[in-house]
Amino acid sequence: MxxxxxxxxxxxxxxxxxxxxxxxxxxxxxxxxxxxxxxxxxxxxxxxxxxxxxxxxxxxxxxxxxxxxxxxxxxxxxxxxxxxxxxxxxxxxxxxxxxxxxxxxxxxxxxxxxxxxxxxxxxxxxxxxxxxxxxxxxxxxxxxxxxxxxxxxxxxxxxxxxxxxxxxxxxLDFKSLEVWTSKHNWYSTKEASDYEKEYTEGDSIEQRSLKTLFKAKIYYKLPIGTRAHLYYLYRYYFKMGFLDGREGQIYAFLQAYWYRYLVDAKIYEKTKSIEGQK
Missing domain, CATH: 3.90.550.10 (Spore Coat Polysaccharide Biosynthesis Protein SpsA; Chain A)
Known part of the structure; x- marks a missing residue:
């Protein structure tokens, strides 16, 4: 039943x-x-x-x-x-x-x-x-x-x-690379917004998942850009993404050097805009 x-x-x-x-x-x-x-x-x-x-x-x-x-x-x-x-x-x-x-x-x-x-x-x-x-x-x-x-x-x-x-x-979220990159461009804007609110404006993160806490306490403490590179090394080599062949390589590369780096770039863009207003 x-x-x-x-x-x-x-x-x-x-x-x-x-x-x-x-x-x-x-x-x-x-x-x-x-x-x-x-x-x-x-x-x-x-x-x-x-x-x-x-x-x-x-x-x-x-x-x-x-x-x-x-x-x-x-x-x-x-x-x-x-x-x-x-x-x-x-x-x-x-x-x-x-x-x-x-x-x-x-x-x-x-x-x-x-x-x-x-x-x-x-x-x-x-x-x-x-x-x-x-x-x-x-x-x-x-x-x-x-x-x-x-x-x-x-x-x-x-x-x-x-x-x-x-x-x-x-x-089964993959439809095509065009859809995937378009969706993750939208995601990157949302992630950058979360970064601004949660990690720079002092919002409480006590009631957060372990993944969110990891981002706050470790990932976003790393230098901008460097963290995307380390993310790729972690997924592709340490977690052996290479064993999934060319598809695994493309997935790891896009997740790190396209999506995660795009998040960092939008954070940097926002930072420059704020500094320019001062």
């Missing part, structure tokens, strides 16, 4: 993905809510045909959109699952999530980490620190919240234990 879970999916023009995403969870959860940012394609119609409830809401950030979803949906289930339209539970991970949530309805387990396998340029990546890509996307209602960040936001539970699934789910 389905676990007592409400699934939340945030969408914007996801007609290619939404049906497969919903089909991967429909027998595992009791309720599916799609928060759509006024898609111009057939996302809404497809989602409704697949049995999801659809609410449209103007997009600001992923964190704010998810918070709105939780507040507006009147959720009464024990668990909440956050899943993206380009993510899929496999039959094995779906069954494992269902059993895990059912078995822990009345235990002190409040969060579930799901393992994802990434596919880039048509190849599954198993090295470079990207496998398994772990995210806590399922938590007990009222026991968790999402970081209020513009980019790379994580769910954090306020109490209890967190367990991890053993079976892989799928993260």
């Amino acid at each position: 389905a676990a007592d879970i409400t699934a939340i999916i945030l969408t914007k023009d996801e007609e290619i993905n939404i049906a497969d995403c919903i089909k991967s969870i429909v027998t595992t959860v009791k309720r599916i809510i799609v928060i759509d940012s006024y898609s111009s394609d057939h996302t809404v119609e497809i989602a409704e045909e697949c049995g999801a409830e659809v609410i449209q809401h103007r997009f600001v950030t992923h964190a704010k959109q998810f918070k709105y979803a939780v507040e507006a949906s009147n959720i009464s289930t024990t668990w909440i699952l956050r899943i993206d339209a380009d993510e899929r539970l496999t039959p094995e991970s779906a069954l494992e999530l269902e059993l895990t949530c059912n078995e822990n309805e009345k235990t002190d387990v409040t969060g579930v980490i799901v393992r994802f396998k990434k596919n880039f340029l048509g190849k599954d990546l198993y090295h470079g620190g990207v496998y398994p890509w772990k995210k806590m996307v399922c938590y007990k209602t009222g026991k968790g919240d999402i970081e209020n960040r513009e980019m790379d936001e994580h769910i954090i539970v306020s109490e209890g234990k967190v367990v991890e699934l053993k079976n892989d789910s799928l993260h």
Whole structure:
């Protein structure tokens, strides 16, 4: 039987993905809510045909959109699952999530980490620190919240234990290099904005994920530019991204010398603009 879970999916023009995403969870959860940012394609119609409830809401950030979803949906289930339209539970991970949530309805387990396998340029990546890509996307209602960040936001539970699934789910976000670079250009602007707010303006980072704390305490303490180079060396050599062949090399290079360096360049651009105003 389905676990007592409400699934939340945030969408914007996801007609290619939404049906497969919903089909991967429909027998595992009791309720599916799609928060759509006024898609111009057939996302809404497809989602409704697949049995999801659809609410449209103007997009600001992923964190704010998810918070709105939780507040507006009147959720009464024990668990909440956050899943993206380009993510899929496999039959094995779906069954494992269902059993895990059912078995822990009345235990002190409040969060579930799901393992994802990434596919880039048509190849599954198993090295470079990207496998398994772990995210806590399922938590007990009222026991968790999402970081209020513009980019790379994580769910954090306020109490209890967190367990991890053993079976892989799928993260199918790669459409083309043109789409990938365009999306990461947008991401870099959001990341630079987070840097300005969180790491230079004194915002509290106590209730942050370990990844966010690492960025604040270590990564952004390194010299600008140098940190992107070290990031590449770490992913491609230390984490053996080279074992994924040419696809692994391209992925590591673009993540470091295009995306991470672009973030640094935008931080530098902002710094120069502020200095020029003085």
